[in-house]
Amino acid sequence: MFLKKHPRKKNGKNHAYWSLSESYRTARGSRNRIVAYLGELEEGEKKGWANLSRELDGKALRIIQPLLFDEHESEPVPEHIVVNVRGVRVEKTTDFGDVYLGLLLWRTLGLDELFKKILPDGREEVDWALVAAVLVTARFCEPSSEMHICDTWYPRTALPELLGTAPDKIYPQRLYRALDLLEPHKGDVERHLKDRFGKLFDLKYDILLYDVTSVYFEGEAGKNEQAKYGYSRDKRFDCKQVCIGLVVTEDGVPLGYEVFDGNRTDVTTVEEIVESMERKYGKANRVWVLDRGMVDEENLQFIRGRGGHYLVGTPRSMLKKFENELTESGWSKVYEDLEVKLCASPDGEETFVLCRSASRAGKEKAIHERFGKRIESGLQKLGERLAKRKKVPDRSCVERQIGRVLERNSKAAGKYEISVKDDPQRKGHLKLEWKLRREWSEWACLSEGTYLLRTNLNGREPEDLWKTYIQLTDAEAAFRTIKSELCLRPIYHQTEGRVHAHILVAFIAYAMWKTLQKWMESAGLGRSVRTVLEEFARLKCCEVILPTNTGREILLRCVTKPDKYQEVLLSRLRLRIPERLGAPRWREMIKSETGCSPDF
Numbered sequence: 001m002f003l004k005k006h007p008r009k010k011n012g013k014n015h016a017y018w019s020l021s022e023s024y025r026t027a028r029g030s031r032n033r034i035v036a037y038l039g040e041l042e043e044g045e046k047k048g049w050a051n052l053s054r055e056l057d058g059k060a061l062r063i064i065q066p067l068l069f070d071e072h073e074s075e076p077v078p079e080h081i082v083v084n085v086r087g088v089r090v091e092k093t094t095d096f097g098d099v100y101l102g103l104l105l106w107r108t109l110g111l112d113e114l115f116k117k118i119l120p121d122g123r124e125e126v127d128w129a130l131v132a133a134v135l136v137t138a139r140f141c142e143p144s145s146e147m148h149i150c151d152t153w154y155p156r157t158a159l160p161e162l163l164g165t166a167p168d169k170i171y172p173q174r175l176y177r178a179l180d181l182l183e184p185h186k187g188d189v190e191r192h193l194k195d196r197f198g199k200l201f202d203l204k205y206d207i208l209l210y211d212v213t214s215v216y217f218e219g220e221a222g223k224n225e226q227a228k229y230g231y232s233r234d235k236r237f238d239c240k241q242v243c244i245g246l247v248v249t250e251d252g253v254p255l256g257y258e259v260f261d262g263n264r265t266d267v268t269t270v271e272e273i274v275e276s277m278e279r280k281y282g283k284a285n286r287v288w289v290l291d292r293g294m295v296d297e298e299n300l301q302f303i304r305g306r307g308g309h310y311l312v313g314t315p316r317s318m319l320k321k322f323e324n325e326l327t328e329s330g331w332s333k334v335y336e337d338l339e340v341k342l343c344a345s346p347d348g349e350e351t352f353v354l355c356r357s358a359s360r361a362g363k364e365k366a367i368h369e370r371f372g373k374r375i376e377s378g379l380q381k382l383g384e385r386l387a388k389r390k391k392v393p394d395r396s397c398v399e400r401q402i403g404r405v406l407e408r409n410s411k412a413a414g415k416y417e418i419s420v421k422d423d424p425q426r427k428g429h430l431k432l433e434w435k436l437r438r439e440w441s442e443w444a445c446l447s448e449g450t451y452l453l454r455t456n457l458n459g460r461e462p463e464d465l466w467k468t469y470i471q472l473t474d475a476e477a478a479f480r481t482i483k484s485e486l487c488l489r490p491i492y493h494q495t496e497g498r499v500h501a502h503i504l505v506a507f508i509a510y511a512m513w514k515t516l517q518k519w520m521e522s523a524g525l526g527r528s529v530r531t532v533l534e535e536f537a538r539l540k541c542c543e544v545i546l547p548t549n550t551g552r553e554i555l556l557r558c559v560t561k562p563d564k565y566q567e568v569l570l571s572r573l574r575l576r577i578p579e580r581l582g583a584p585r586w587r588e589m590i591k592s593e594t595g596c597s598p599d600f
Contacts, residue, residue: 004032015040023168032125077554077584087547096158096559097539097566100577102137103162105512108200111136114192118185126169131178134159134170139509141533143487146175158541161557161581179501186504190256191280193511197253201518207250207287207468210273210294211475212266215483215503216241218490224499228262234489242491244503245269246482247277250289252474253514256280257507259500266291270299274306287311287457289472295454304456311455311469314352318454319447325354326446332462340462353453353462353469361449368444371412378405379418383432392428395420402432414440482510485530523572535566541581552588557581 006017017040021032106112115129137159138149154160155167197203214232216239221227227240234241241262247255258276260269270290277286288303292313303310319326322343331339337358342351382401386393398420406413416434423429453469482488488506493499517529525532539560546554558580562570570577 075586077586081554082549083554084547084549087545089545090542091545092543094156094158094161094541095537096541097536097577098141098533099137099157099159099162100539101516101533101536102140102512103133103159104575105140105515106133106137109193109196109511109515111192111508114188118188119181126165126174128178128181130163130165131170131174132182133163135175135178135182135505136508136512139486139505140512141537143485143509145492146172146179149175158557158581161541176498179498179505182504183497183501186500187280189504189508193508194255194281197249197511197515200515201251201253203249203251203253205249205255205281206285207289207471208255208277209248209250209252209289209472209475210245210270211291211472211479212243212245212260212269212294213479213483214241214243214262215489215491217494218492219494221491221494223494224496226259226261226496226499230261230263231265234483236490239490242499243269245273246475246478247273248475248478250468250471250474251518252471252478253518254478254507254511257503259503266294267296267299270294271302274303274308278306283307285309287468289469291472300454300456309455309457311453311457311465313469314452314454316447316451319450319452320443322352322354322452323443323446326356326450331356334463334466338466340466342462350454350456351458351460351465353455353465355451355453355466357449359449364448365444368412368415368448371409372415374409375405375412375416378409379416379432379434386423386430386432389429393430395430398430398432415444478510478514481513482506486510486513519573523574525569525572532569535569538563539566539577552586555585555587 002021002023004019004021006019008015008017023032112129112133115132116127119128119132121127134149134154135146138144138153142153144153150167150171154170159165160167194205198205214230214234216232216234216236217224217227218239221240224240224242226242228242229237229240230243232239232241243260243262243264243266244257245260246257249255256277258269258273260272270288274288283306285307287309288311290299290310290312292315295312295314300310300312325341325343331341333339339356341354341356343354345352379402382398382405386398402418402420415437417437418432418434420430421433423431453465455465457465486506486509488503491499491502493502513529516532517527520526520529520532539562542558542560544556544558546556548554559577561579562577
């Protein structure tokens, strides 16, 4: 049993009413029920009812009991008191540093106030905004399942003390219910983060980077209509998946995302994502930076028709139109091994940027040579089998075998001219003949390391256009972080709503991740967020017990002192870690096995 506080406001004044409650278990989890209403209580009456509830329960009060009363309501611990030094001990050690940093980022982004505003405020014992903080902090610090959060992670962290919520108040059904409540508020979260990032980092939103990835499921996912088989970036073609389109700023800060069917092709998502961003943030004069896999004439015409601009990669087949420009002068050097060059389109409405990289040329040349050797080896083996074969072979069967060799080595498939001819020495038999295509080799030598960009922006230098396009790597880095560091994959939820909520939690956790990263960059600490988190995770919170000569013990929740490396991090980030959590508290002294208190 335990005392439960019921705050009320009457006639402009705050009142605290109390009830005696007990906890019991059901098939659906732990539940509480009120045994008796006690009304308003004086200080002495509170202690009496607390002692009675302890006796009725037959065991020590629950962890939430010390959190019921404010510090000024508890009996103060004197500054000087006699302590039995031999009885001093540490009873419990919990993870502190990483969850403390996670909550700090949560509040820095104003997410605590946002969720208090948008999530329902009913008669639930734990606020849904607090449960959302648990979900996102867990995803940020130690990504895991909801079951792991309840059974293992939450009880061994300092969050029960930091949030004032006992471990048995955080159970799987409560987390699942919180996911259901979070999912409809995706738009509110995106708008809030966009405004908050703008205030914190003075970001600009005129250049938007867009990319698509896929996330696979474990299980049938039969209740999710979006879960379908498709092209898997994770090489899990045996699993159903959904596709996620992510929009980030030129600094890699997340702006919004959409979830698509698992078999959706990238090129069909552009119009939907552009309209979605315009509905949320208006039709500003934005520049969309897209990978070449999302480019077709319809998409480009769609962006132009809405008064927008684009900077996109192009298929390699378009390079053939600029063969003369590749051999002419006029290149500008951006880096040691990178050159760029502007080329006007015939109609004058667009600009093309030729880019040539020496290191990329060496890599592509090595790829062509490796695949060429594989093709020659495969053709030679096939020719030897035909020469040894006694039975007359089927021409179509031989051509299919050639096709398989070329398919497995497609990057050099155009290098050879292959023909299947009748063998004059063996009537009815076949033989292979192949030779190098000189024009393919010449074009490969000219175009290796070269790629083409396309834009309707005018008056920009080619160096600036290239630097803007190469920022697409920030969108790719965002996907790597969300999928690997924050463990978005694989998805175990089966219903569509829960899947969307799971992705939303990962999106918010990535927003916190990016906030810390930009914070680190401004402090000169680089970009390795995981390293900083691991350093903070070494900070622990310990319960120190001081037995006194009064027959009671003093409980101190102390935080371990940072070492010299952690001190440097805290100093650069301008953070101060508290030495203790809360004020010292009294508690009854635990008796020894003989039934007596320790002697002084």
